[in-house]
Amino acid sequence: MFTERVQSTRAEQKRRTTARITEAAARLFQEHGFHGTTVRQIAAEAGVSVGAVMAAGDKESLLSLVYDQAIAARIPAPPTVESATSAVDYLSRYFDPFIDLFTENEELARAYFRALTRGRPANAALGGLRTLTESNLTTAMVNAGIPHARAGLGAQVMFAGYLGELMLLAAGSTDPEQTADRIRSTAEFITAQGRN
Numbered sequence: 001m002f003t004e005r006v007q008s009t010r011a012e013q014k015r016r017t018t019a020r021i022t023e024a025a026a027r028l029f030q031e032h033g034f035h036g037t038t039v040r041q042i043a044a045e046a047g048v049s050v051g052a053v054m055a056a057g058d059k060e061s062l063l064s065l066v067y068d069q070a071i072a073a074r075i076p077a078p079p080t081v082e083s084a085t086s087a088v089d090y091l092s093r094y095f096d097p098f099i100d101l102f103t104e105n106e107e108l109a110r111a112y113f114r115a116l117t118r119g120r121p122a123n124a125a126l127g128g129l130r131t132l133t134e135s136n137l138t139t140a141m142v143n144a145g146i147p148h149a150r151a152g153l154g155a156q157v158m159f160a161g162y163l164g165e166l167m168l169l170a171a172g173s174t175d176p177e178q179t180a181d182r183i184r185s186t187a188e189f190i191t192a193q194g195r196n
Contacts, residue, residue: 018056020046022069025062034063034111060115067112070101071129078139087144091137091187092180095162099176102169109170133159146194154190161186 024045028037039059043050057065074097079090102109134155141151165182168174174182 017046017048017052021048021053021056022062022065025059026066026070029063029066029108030105033107034059035107060111060118063108063112064115067101067108068129071098072132074098074101075129075132075136078136079143087141087146087191088184088187090140091158091190092184094133094137094140094158095165095183096180098162098166099169099179102166103176106170106172109166113167113170130159133162141191141194144191146191150194154194157190158183158186 021042025037025042028041028045031037032041037059039050039053042059042062043053046053053062056062076090076094076097134152137155137158138148138151141154142148146154162183165174165179169176169179
């Protein structure tokens with residue numbers, strides 16, 4: 001019983017420390033950029049040791065965590081069957097908050113995508129985001145009358161298309177308006193195919 005309480009207290013303390021580190025990293029990345037921020041600065045800002053920061057993750061992992069948390073906080077709930085929101089509108093607008101996030105700081109967006117393309121295990125939060133996003137998109141399409149199997153496939157295509165569009169946006173190959181237009185075109189195509 002005593003051991004369980006100590007472990008619970010340690011786990012809670014670790015969670016709070018990681019949250020402080022992540023918040024400090026987010027502030028410093030915004031203020032100084034990814035390359036202008038050091039692990040020592042993050043430790044000083046969070047009031048912890050460099051070792052504590054490294055236990056939470058290296059700089060790249062912390063950036064991924066910052067972005068993953070920011071993205072998760074912006075995920076819109078799927079519309080209900082009674083909602084006036086069409087599947088096309090929901091699917092095309094679903095990603096707007098994420099596009100806004102990526103255009104807020106292009107240097108950080110590029111660094112985040114470099115971290116994603118390395119495919120490190122620390123980026124496992126992307127898998128959780130994919131699962132949640134595909135679930136929400138599938139629900140929206142099913143609520144619009146698209147059979148579940150087709151809706152699931154459509155959600156997979158939407159998520160893959162979204163990642164591709166964000167990579168183009170982060171690389172400076174497109175602008176937010178073009179990105180939103182292409183995502184809407186993809187949503188229109190997917191919902192039309194889902195009903196056939």
